[in-house]
Amino acid sequence: MTLSEILIKAAQLILSLSILVVLHEMGHFVAAKVFKCRVEKFYLFFDPWFSLFKKKVGETEYGIGWLPLGGYVKISGMIDESMDKEQMQQPAEPWEFRSKPAWQRLIIMIGGVTVNLLLAFFLFAMVLFVWGEKQLPMESLRGGVLVNDSLGYELGFRDGDKILDINGQPVKYFEDLMPQMVYAKQVKIERDGSVLQLDIPHDFIGQLVDNRGRSKTPFLFSYNFPVLVGKIPDSSLARGSGLRKGDHIVAVAGTPTPYYDDVRSVSKAHKGEKVPVKVMRDGSEVTLQMQLSPEGAFGFVNANNPDDLERLGFLKFETTRYGFLQSFAAGTNMAIDRLTDYVRQFKLIFQPSTGAYKGLGGFGTIASIFPSEWDWQAFWTMTAFLSVILAFMNILPIPALDGGHVMFLLYEMVTGRKPSDKFLEYAQIAGMVILFGLLLFANGMDVWRGIRGWFGG
Structure with missing residues (x-):
């Protein structure tokens, strides 16, 4: 992979996650403001020790941190990742999170997940409305x-x-x-x-x-696809053979080769040899003499672009178009399908015999999903899918995540007893240790796979 391809993938990842984090935190921010809670900070990325940018507007400091592991809003009177113990030791003020009824605190806590789900519905809908759904039967x-x-x-x-x-x-x-x-x-x-x-x-x-x-x-x-000639490098053995871009290879060494697997099979049987190659060019058959490499390669790049193959009649895609209103129902169904499938795959991680846990990955794994060329359809589709993942992961009942706060709030609403601030403080610390441990493990798996790939093992 070239440096430019790596940078394009990284840029897509950063932009996508920035959009998702800002909107997720906006869900908490808006809900907190509706119930008249004071929001002290609104940050994209974390800012331990210093921030890259900050500006105070009214009672809220808006900023960008240097540690790109998410983002946060600091709501007064709430035990969160800021671990502001001094504030919690003071008497509760009317504008603080802890002074609000449990049902209001619950709405504030699910605000981020709600926005992520709505965003996924909307993005999938807009992708379907603009580009439609293209599938290959x-x-x-x-x-x-x-x-x-x-x-x-x-x-x-x-x-x-x-x-x-x-x-x-x-x-x-x-x-x-x-x-x-x-x-x-x-x-x-x-x-x-x-x-x-x-x-x-x-x-x-x-x-x-x-x-x-x-x-x-x-x-x-x-x-499988018919072999069409694409780029022919200057150093290629195919240079000087008369082969041209757009040629369709139909036979090698006298053997018909309607598809790529046929070309690959026959060429491997004639490694290092000079063989006759029959191509279709502008409706006519042309026979060329071509030298194969010791590995059995011709030395050109296949032009297997799906659009070209469809235009020439080799593939037939089905494209479903959606009207503006239709796209919302279809986008919602697509988001639900993606969520359902992701939950099924997530469950496999806890079945060690499947080996699914080996697939855990961090930012490198996520970045690899994006295409190496900027494609807005792929970008918004991936952003919608990541929004589904972010919603699901955040609602897990782990302290330090939204789901952990929701779990304790539901306990309070059912039993009528609020967990003590000291218990919530320890739970928050435990949750942060778990999350950072998972983060290190997932990104460590990326590094390990990269090392194995680098050394061919």
Whole structure:
């Protein structure tokens, strides 16, 4: 990955998280103001010891911290990450959080999560309204799938396989393939006219994560495609052969090669040889003599852009368009589906035998999900998904998270007894230790995977 690609991914991550954090904290801020609580600070990122920017407007100091691990609002009379013990030792004032009824404090605490959910609904809706929903039906993949790494072959998959169903459920769209594979136990495939069933090991997710650092692509499968010639580097063996950008390779060494897996198979059988290559160019067949590298490569980049393949009739996408009002219902359903699927995957982390815990990652993992070229559709889709994740993670009943405060407030509302300030103080400390421990572990996993990938292990 080039430096520019890394910077583009990092920029998308920072912008996305900044939007989500500011709006999340705005949810707490607005709710606190509605119930006449004093908000002392509103910060993007944390500011231990110093801040990058700050300005006081009225009773609130607005600022940007230097530690990009989230953000916060400091509400008077509340035990939070600021750990302001001195204020809590003073008599409660009418404008303080602790002096408000439990139901008002509950609304203030769920304000951030509520905004994140509403934001996800809105962003998914706007993505669908502006760009529609583009999906590739599995039945349109006449050449089946490509297996991108050794793990797929170890599981029994082969290039050209047509995946029929997973756990008895048909795979309708290519975009659904990997999400369904996460829970796969049996996969039914069609190969050379025969139907086979592959058994997927229980620790498949763990194997997939382990293989991620060694694989050239994060995806187990891609769709098979006819080989169209893209960029031909100046140092390539293909230079001087007469090959041109846009040529469609239809045969190598006398063997028909309708799809990429055919080209790859035949070229590997003729490593280092000079072979005849038949291409389609402007509706006519042209035969060229081309030298293969010792690895069996031609030396050009495949032009497998989905839009080009669709324009030439090799792929047929389904695009669903939504009106403005329709998009809100569809966007809400999409957000709920993403949340449901994320919760299912989250549960797998607590089943060690699946190996799903190995997939925990920090900012590096999140950044890797963004494309290496700036794409607004992908950016807003990812921001919507991260908003769903942020809402779910924040509502977990862990002290120091919104969910921890909600848990104690619900206890107070049910029993009529408020936990003591000392108990809440210790709970906050314990929660912060847990969160920082998880943060270090998740980002440490990113570093470890990076080291393994760097040394090829």
